[in-house]
Amino acid sequence: MAGNSFGQIFRVTTFGESHGDGVGVVIDGCPSKIPLASENFVYHMQRRRPGRGAMDTPRHEMDRVEILSGVFEGLTTGVPITLFIRNHDVKSRPYEILREVFRPGHADYTYFKKYGHFDFRGGGRYSARETAARVAAGVVAGKILEPLGVKVRAYTIELGGIRAESMDLDFVEKNPLYCPDPIATERMKGVLAKAKEDADSLGGIVEVRVTGCPAGLGEPVFDKLDADLAKAVMSVGAVKGVEIGAGFEAARLKGSENNDPITPDGFQRNRAGGILGGISNGDEIILRAAVKPVPSIGWEQDTVDREGRPAKLKLTGRFDISAVPRIVPVLEAMVRIVLADHYLRSGTMK
């Protein structure tokens, strides 16, 4: 109710702050007898870890996932799975300024307006740190999807205005930007280096593709599969837009161009992005998310203090130049969570 849970049957509730004991997630509704171990999280936690490349913050975290409940002798038991990721390296000194003034583009201002009292250290609850819990939950969701043959892949298709032109999914894992285009990757590195020099930051676009999704997932009217995907994706802090299939381009197409003709072998094209009337049609699900530039920049910015008086703020320290690469595994996780939930929901209507 207070917004920290997602999903109806596969229900995740995240908790924790960036500078408290740690972040974690309780997953209620995961079926029993699924193999799950601490090791299963290493790869995915590593992917969203800062400090992978030159464009990330140098704060190195050891994001080890502890399984606090719900697994017995290596198998899930059907009761709540609790995953916990301790915080390390949390010197809160540099954040004391945030007790006084609000950082433009961050949620300091709105949390103050909403709660009066909040843990402002490093973004506290609204820190990107919270997404570590989502990635961990996504691993569990993935365990439900895996036997169905559902595969979720996300990658950077645009960063700082540079667009990927070619699509090599193998290359995605080989570069710290998770970009499928080697040439674009180099150009992206260039604009990142330039932005760093300018003490500025960059946004971009992440695309997610789901293969192997059976037809029939999604509910009518409000809990459409694309509606829940849109919510899941938009709930990631830096995302400002989401589109499915042809997306905003569909607004400029004609019906004759946008309808996907159906054949005995499937759809002739995929403008729909794999979803019709809110329900998966068996084709590839495709969505894109617009990621805004990181609001923490090295410029002096105009702001106000808690009493509303004008103030200047110049942040120092270590910031990501772009959130895009780190959001790639987070969006994969969110899409897996939505699909696992809708897969379990779909079983109740037959």
Next chain:
Amino acid sequence: MAGNSFGQIFRVTTFGESHGDGVGVVIDGCPSKIPLASENFVYHMQRRRPGRGAMDTPRHEMDRVEILSGVFEGLTTGVPITLFIRNHDVKSRPYEILREVFRPGHADYTYFKKYGHFDFRGGGRYSARETAARVAAGVVAGKILEPLGVKVRAYTIELGGIRAESMDLDFVEKNPLYCPDPIATERMKGVLAKAKEDADSLGGIVEVRVTGCPAGLGEPVFDKLDADLAKAVMSVGAVKGVEIGAGFEAARLKGSENNDPITPDGFQRNRAGGILGGISNGDEIILRAAVKPVPSIGWEQDTVDREGRPAKLKLTGRFDISAVPRIVPVLEAMVRIVLADHYLRSGTMK
């Protein structure tokens, strides 16, 4: 759970099919003592009514809202408000073909895959007819927002590739396309006429603006205000994309361009679209939705029948050329519902 409810405290559940007895909505969680009468719905129901202009289907509906429960002596009582809109003029003969073959771009195929059995007449449950119930619910949501000074306005900013260049909100109500630009309106009418001639259809973009929204609405993490808005908007059948504030354009901005500086008098600009960290910041809320072209067109299209055999389908009858104008009041309604719900939620955390 099966997807036909929306909202946590102000909770709407729609029901009904396009060719059954009617469509309706139960609203649970509306506060008591709010004046509400059947007349309050007339203006908004009229706005989404087909048959307003040359671009709409000539099927004329009398969308009178009956209040079946929850109002006593002109005031809401705090118990469920049930609104019902009877269907008229529902000759289902032309729809018999849908028993055999699936219309490309519609949900016939996915409903068949999901349910095996469904009311296919005129789209049944996934008909745009369902949105009449949303508009009715939006009127009640509006009654909650009105005393707060919150105003929600939607309009067509693009149709068939024609973009509105000027913004005259008074003009919006004076043209059947709900477009704020008189010159663009004429050009949109031109492309609509051309599309009609071609038996084709057009998409477009709707923008929604909310003024007077207090800071502090929205919840952290998953039930962010923008996440719930994205879900609400994407849950409208024809919508394929949604963006908040600068939206996809933010992906190409630098942090220094995208951060909205804060002053004692408010924000210096509004790239954020009125929402920071998922919580309203007191500024204007701005979002845009991409609407795909209506899938019902007069062309012969490739499809399959229920046994998966190839088939040709040529629809005859009366169709909207574009769903855009009719979606304008629906999006207004959905945004009102989200805001009323989050307003009531916000009261529980203080």
Next chain:
Amino acid sequence: MAGNSFGQIFRVTTFGESHGDGVGVVIDGCPSKIPLASENFVYHMQRRRPGRGAMDTPRHEMDRVEILSGVFEGLTTGVPITLFIRNHDVKSRPYEILREVFRPGHADYTYFKKYGHFDFRGGGRYSARETAARVAAGVVAGKILEPLGVKVRAYTIELGGIRAESMDLDFVEKNPLYCPDPIATERMKGVLAKAKEDADSLGGIVEVRVTGCPAGLGEPVFDKLDADLAKAVMSVGAVKGVEIGAGFEAARLKGSENNDPITPDGFQRNRAGGILGGISNGDEIILRAAVKPVPSIGWEQDTVDREGRPAKLKLTGRFDISAVPRIVPVLEAMVRIVLADHYLRSGTMK
């Protein structure tokens, strides 16, 4: 959220007041392809109808259930099923006194305190009339349970202090008190006649038995099957107590007496009432509900008016002498709703 919905997957939302247009229910989450027709409701609606016997109010209602949505060509479609039962014979004149003073034992006082404004005619939303919608929903739940062989039977085991001593389930349907003991039935009629003479009312105890329930229904911790049954039963207005299996008697047994030994053929006895740790064990589920005497009596009673001033109230008109028989089909319905919901939930964890 505002309390008018029940169930997680098979989710019923009732609406309506006793002297408005009617009462109804939206059921979301009912699987598709279940045969359902208006005739299926006649028997059960008839059972809870007042006016069956001398002990009931002479107000005769035609409780015909209209199916407003969710059924196509005789089968459920998986989308919301809306059932509506119009009110007839609703002269609200005798209720005008309730605008002034509160009836002791009724919810007039608390609704006034909670809502300030409420439909007080004949109890409005808190009238027993609302249970007609529950009985209708119970019929749909029964359609889910039927193919599983689950049978729910309720009957009067005590009324006005008279206890049924023998158990003839066939006899239950042959007497207006739904009592399984012919001799006790006659004695119950006697105390009812006496109470009527005294312008007083009587309470009693209803027992519900479920046969054929598979093991494994119910969730751990909070949504235990017995916890949800307790809530469902206690949510019926006149119920003041509920017990499962040995119930309050278990408080006086020793562990050696209360544990049900397990054999290859099942449990040797059934003190548990068919539920262990909140999950059905495959044995018969047994529960009992204590029903208070109807608060509407012909005596002059002390009360206050809306300004808190002392007042005397002497109700005139037609009242049930005991709510017990009418609650029998309502409790059957509630138990069916709980079981259908938990049956559908159980499918999601495997």
Next chain:
Amino acid sequence: MAGNSFGQIFRVTTFGESHGDGVGVVIDGCPSKIPLASENFVYHMQRRRPGRGAMDTPRHEMDRVEILSGVFEGLTTGVPITLFIRNHDVKSRPYEILREVFRPGHADYTYFKKYGHFDFRGGGRYSARETAARVAAGVVAGKILEPLGVKVRAYTIELGGIRAESMDLDFVEKNPLYCPDPIATERMKGVLAKAKEDADSLGGIVEVRVTGCPAGLGEPVFDKLDADLAKAVMSVGAVKGVEIGAGFEAARLKGSENNDPITPDGFQRNRAGGILGGISNGDEIILRAAVKPVPSIGWEQDTVDREGRPAKLKLTGRFDISAVPRIVPVLEAMVRIVLADHYLRSGTMK
């Protein structure tokens, strides 16, 4: 959805097993700015601790509550509060037998039927250990109720057939049985000693009283305050019955005896137990719960193994003779949780 959450606005989700890392709870929806510290839990955790008296298991636990999230500088922040209580002294050797055979009266059998795979050590998820998390959550709920003047007190009114005849609430905290009657306490100790000698166990009845509860808490129809209390109480493992106010006795009263006359100074008596039509009336709320005898006894019992073959089971080790005293603080906690939730809900309807 899978049953491990309770409450709508003040929403608690417990997790953990008796022989895993620990048990805990995430509380979402607690308002901000409430003082909360680890010390606040000591008194209540101590009260439910086993090993207080001769009648309890000698396993001594250090039930220290760690606050993992949601509190900053001593105040709640409005985001999820996570409380964790580590397990100590968890030698799982004696439980290996449970891999083979089911303990009569425990949930081993039903968990096996439901999940196939479960953590059976010491009851795992269905161990009374889980209630430690509830007691911790109850402390937070109490912090919301405290400023309102709402006080919740539970005590033992019956144990092993011995009934408390006098009511000294001060004495409750002075004896390990939480009994309000010094003479009955001595007799209860006697029957407990006898049961221990017999390797048997005893049940009893706990009463809960709430003073200072404002009128108007509770929702109509399904989420009645008494319905939610019944669910909360019945969700505690050993509880087999619950009654409000006159409860089962009301079934034997006449309307003239059971109605509580209203005066300008309140109700003349309290048969209703402080709740009318599911909504608190401002009077004292009174409920009672029937607690079954602990199923773990020293007798040889008939049971079956996982293959359904007959088996004999004789438990050895340390068991409580009666769960009653330990349930006293658990029921207090559950009632506090229900009241805090309904208090926060009530604010949304005005």
